[in-house]
Structures are given as C-alpha cells and as structure tokens.
Amino acid sequence: MTRAQLLLRTVLGVLVAGLVVVSGVWGAFALWYQAPGGRPGRAVCSGLWVLLLVALAWLAAGGEARVALAGYLVAQALALLWWRSIRPSHQRVWADDVAQLLHGQVEGHRATLHHVRNFTWRRDDDYDVRWETRVYDLDHLAGADAILSYWDSPAIAHAMISFGFDDGRHLVFSVEIRKKRGEAFSEIGGFFKQFEMILVAADERDIVRVRTNVRGEDDYLFPLVLQPATARALFVSYIDAANALVARPAFYNTITSNCTTLVYRMARQLNPGLPMDPRLLLTGYLQGYLRDNGAIDASEPAAVQRARARITERARRSGPHDDFSRAIRAPA
Structure with missing residues (x-):
C-alpha cells in the first residue's frame, strides 16, 4: 500500500x-x-x-x-x-398563555384577529386569562418596532415585532414555543422536536411587560424604517403565517424555525435581496443586522442608539393603570 x-x-x-x-x-x-x-x-x-x-x-x-x-x-x-414518525400536534394539554391559536382574516383594509392575548400578569403563575377578537384598520397602521428581550446571554434575545396604529394601539407578534402545561424551555430540546411552534399576537402590556416586570428580562425597542405598504404587507404576512400554523402544526427548532427565521422568511418575500447572516441566529446582535440592512436608523452610533432603545426601566416604573405603550416610548 x-x-x-x-x-x-x-x-x-x-x-x-x-x-x-x-x-x-x-x-x-x-x-x-x-x-x-x-x-x-x-x-x-x-x-x-x-x-x-x-x-x-x-x-x-x-x-x-x-x-x-x-x-x-x-x-x-x-x-x-x-x-x-414523530409529528407535531395541536392536541396536547397546553400552558394557559399558549392555549389558543391565533388566526384571522383580511377584507380590504379591515383585519380581524381571533385569540389575541391580553393577559394581566402578576407573577408567572398568577395572571388573568383574556383571549379577545380584535379588528384593526390597516389604513391606520402607523409603523412598526423591533423589540429584543434578553434573559441570560448577550448573544441571545427573543425578537418580536410590534405594530402601532394612529389611535395609540400596539399589537405585538411573537413566534414562541408552545409549551405543554408544566413544561420549561430548553435550547437543546428545541433541536429534538420537544416543542410545537405558535405565533402569538398580544398587547404590549401583556407580552412585553411580563418579560420586563415579571421575568426580569432586559428589553430594547428599535423603530423600524418601513414604507407604509411594506408595514401593511408584513402585518398581513403574520396573519397568513398564523393561519398556516392552524392548518398545519409545526415543530419549533432552535436553528431553523425560531423567533427570527420565520420573520426573515416573511421579510424575504418583501425584499428578496435580504441576506442570510449569523446574527439571525445569534439574535442578541440583531441590532447590527438591522442597521446594516437599512431596517432601523443607522445615523447615530450603535451604542447611543442602543442606550436610547432600552425600555426596561421605563417599563418597570409604569403603573398597572398607566398607558404602557406610551410609557415605554417616553423620553428616557
């Protein structure tokens, strides 16, 4: 040899x-x-x-x-x-905050969403359950914000998109694991079909405040640079994605089907040139990706922008009867 x-x-x-x-x-x-x-x-x-x-x-x-x-x-x-042979299912004993599946219809400029979450949280295990049907006039959609929520590592954050309307209402869409009752999140389990995926639509007072004021997470809000038609198309894409999940359940995957990859796939439909990037997985650095691709303002230094974007303390100072969305957007 x-x-x-x-x-x-x-x-x-x-x-x-x-x-x-x-x-x-x-x-x-x-x-x-x-x-x-x-x-x-x-x-x-x-x-x-x-x-x-x-x-x-x-x-x-x-x-x-x-x-x-x-x-x-x-x-x-x-x-x-x-x-x-292991298939996703809607038929499990779900945790209360993911028990209902969002779905909706769009007729002209009128969007009707069913099972919008509007919980009042006191602790993770103490809350008032409210699921609502909401109607939104897309002609009055005023803009959108990216919200990043950090709980442990600076490299990992949960990403959400909040849509604002000119009457002061805000609706947040969030791709999350659909936990079974008593189940906790596991990054490794997310690779091995441990969780189904769910798309949640909720008030900022619910889905943001529970993270900052109940779970001790650190949140940042970045206004997105979107044309009105693009913001409207993205809003409708979320409804389409929710309806698709109702029709066909899917597993959450830590890499391929998580809080940013679904948004990326929808955004690619609006902007086919949007590049893949490691920061779509290392979501803690998503601010840089958004700046580099013109999705948020890049006219000021990133550190200055990030300091202004931090809403954690403003959220924690807000009272139970305050306008939460207005409070977190107030000048620091």
Missing part, C-alpha cells in the same frame, strides 16, 4: 468514525427527548442506544467490520424511520 493510499484510508476512517459518533450522539439525544416512558424510559432507551453503538464498535475492532457496518446501518435506518 502506497503512502497516498494509506493516507486516504486514514482520512476515510476518521470521517466514517466522526459520522458514527455524530449520528450516535444525535440518536442518544433524540431518544432522551422523545422516547416514551417519562424520564426513566428515556434514560433506558438512550443508554441502550449508546451500548449498541459501543458493541458495534467492539465488533469492528475485533475484525467484524462488515457485520458492524450492517448493524449500524440497520440501527440508523430504524432510528430515522422512528424520528420521521
């Missing part, structure tokens, strides 16, 4: 080993998050999968490479068939 052949064999061996390790880790996580039987059942299934791969590796090391390869391919094929 020549040196080149030996090198090629070594490289191929490393690539195959890497593929086996990656698929093995994927299978272990998939079983951990999706196998039946609760936590004990998931632990057993995930552990058995790891033992199977170790056994196949032992066979390969003992000279039974073909048997090991065949066993691995069969196991992986069965795992993929099982994975494809």
Whole structure:
C-alpha cells in the first residue's frame, strides 16, 4: 500500500468514525427527548442506544467490520424511520398563555384577529386569562418596532415585532414555543422536536411587560424604517403565517424555525435581496443586522442608539393603570 493510499484510508476512517459518533450522539439525544416512558424510559432507551453503538464498535475492532457496518446501518435506518414518525400536534394539554391559536382574516383594509392575548400578569403563575377578537384598520397602521428581550446571554434575545396604529394601539407578534402545561424551555430540546411552534399576537402590556416586570428580562425597542405598504404587507404576512400554523402544526427548532427565521422568511418575500447572516441566529446582535440592512436608523452610533432603545426601566416604573405603550416610548 502506497503512502497516498494509506493516507486516504486514514482520512476515510476518521470521517466514517466522526459520522458514527455524530449520528450516535444525535440518536442518544433524540431518544432522551422523545422516547416514551417519562424520564426513566428515556434514560433506558438512550443508554441502550449508546451500548449498541459501543458493541458495534467492539465488533469492528475485533475484525467484524462488515457485520458492524450492517448493524449500524440497520440501527440508523430504524432510528430515522422512528424520528420521521414523530409529528407535531395541536392536541396536547397546553400552558394557559399558549392555549389558543391565533388566526384571522383580511377584507380590504379591515383585519380581524381571533385569540389575541391580553393577559394581566402578576407573577408567572398568577395572571388573568383574556383571549379577545380584535379588528384593526390597516389604513391606520402607523409603523412598526423591533423589540429584543434578553434573559441570560448577550448573544441571545427573543425578537418580536410590534405594530402601532394612529389611535395609540400596539399589537405585538411573537413566534414562541408552545409549551405543554408544566413544561420549561430548553435550547437543546428545541433541536429534538420537544416543542410545537405558535405565533402569538398580544398587547404590549401583556407580552412585553411580563418579560420586563415579571421575568426580569432586559428589553430594547428599535423603530423600524418601513414604507407604509411594506408595514401593511408584513402585518398581513403574520396573519397568513398564523393561519398556516392552524392548518398545519409545526415543530419549533432552535436553528431553523425560531423567533427570527420565520420573520426573515416573511421579510424575504418583501425584499428578496435580504441576506442570510449569523446574527439571525445569534439574535442578541440583531441590532447590527438591522442597521446594516437599512431596517432601523443607522445615523447615530450603535451604542447611543442602543442606550436610547432600552425600555426596561421605563417599563418597570409604569403603573398597572398607566398607558404602557406610551410609557415605554417616553423620553428616557
């Protein structure tokens, strides 16, 4: 065997080993998050999968490479068939704040939305439940803002779009996980079909105030630079996206179907030249992406703009009977 052949064999061996390790880790996580039987059942299934791969590796090391390869391919094929059989559903016991599915109709300039959320939050587990039907006149749509809400890392934020009308009303659209009752968010679980996706429409007093005043998050509001026709088209796109989710449930995915990727896909319909960018995933840096693509004002330094955009303290100072939307937009 020549040196080149030996090198090629070594490289191929490393690539195959890497593929086996990656698929093995994927299978272990998939079983951990999706196998039946609760936590004990998931632990057993995930552990058995790891033992199977170790056994196949032992066979390969003992000279039974073909048997090991065949066993691995069969196991992986069965795992993929099982994975494809896991489907999203609307029929689960949902947490109260995601229990209803937004849907709507647009007739001329009149948009009717059903199941707009208007909760009053005192704590995460203490709130008044209100789901409402709202009518909005799109001829009176005055503009839109991007809201970024940070809870831990400066690289990760939850992104929402708030539409303002000339009568002072604001409606926020937010792509979120549809939590089952008692369930908590997991970034890793978001890769493994743990959550369905939901599009929530809510008052700023509900969906922003719960983050700043109840959950202790840090929020920033950036006015978007949009032509009226573009803002209107984006508003209608949200209704279309909500109706599509009602017709066909979908899983949330931490990378491919999250709070920014859906908005990006809608925005691409309005501006096909809008580029992909790592900041669409590292949403904590979304301000820079919006500045670079003309979606928000870039005439002042980013740090100055960011300081002005911070609404956390204004939100926390607002009283229960104040006009919340006006309070968070008041001069600092």
